[in-house]
Amino acid sequence: MLQFYLVSVSLNALAGYFLFFRSDSEVSESQTGFSLHNETVKLIVGILSALTGIVKLLSPIQGIAVIGDFFPAIIGILCGFILIYEFYKNRSTIDDDTERPEKISGIILGNKKYIGAAALIFAVLHFIFPRVPLL
Secondary structure, three states: OHHHHHHHHHHHHHHHHHHHHOOHHHOOOOOOOOOOOOHHHHHHHHHHHHHHHHHHHHOOEOOEOOOOOHHHHHHHHHHHHHHHHHHHHHHOOOOOOOHHHHHHHHHHHHOHHHHHHHHHHHHHHHHHOOOOOOO
């Protein structure tokens, strides 16, 4: 579907922008209205990116089920998960002393710039080559 294609490309680009160019210190919740610096906008982009990635993974393109648009869908799900996790981590008031969340947090948040760069690259490639399987 053309609509999911456009939504997938734009959300991958926006989520990649948030992960690659924006740091947590630049996000503030005190601004009113729509702003890319608003933490709620990052949450909404994360949720929509993950949902669009799941729908793109399940929707066949040109008769190829599952592998059509595979990488943009996986990147969308991963970026959405990272943006949602960052929102939860910044808002959480639970103090855990367990090591497992810290290891997961270190792996995921430590590589978010690379995942953001991959999302931007896949968004551009997916926009330029819309009918290529896996891309």
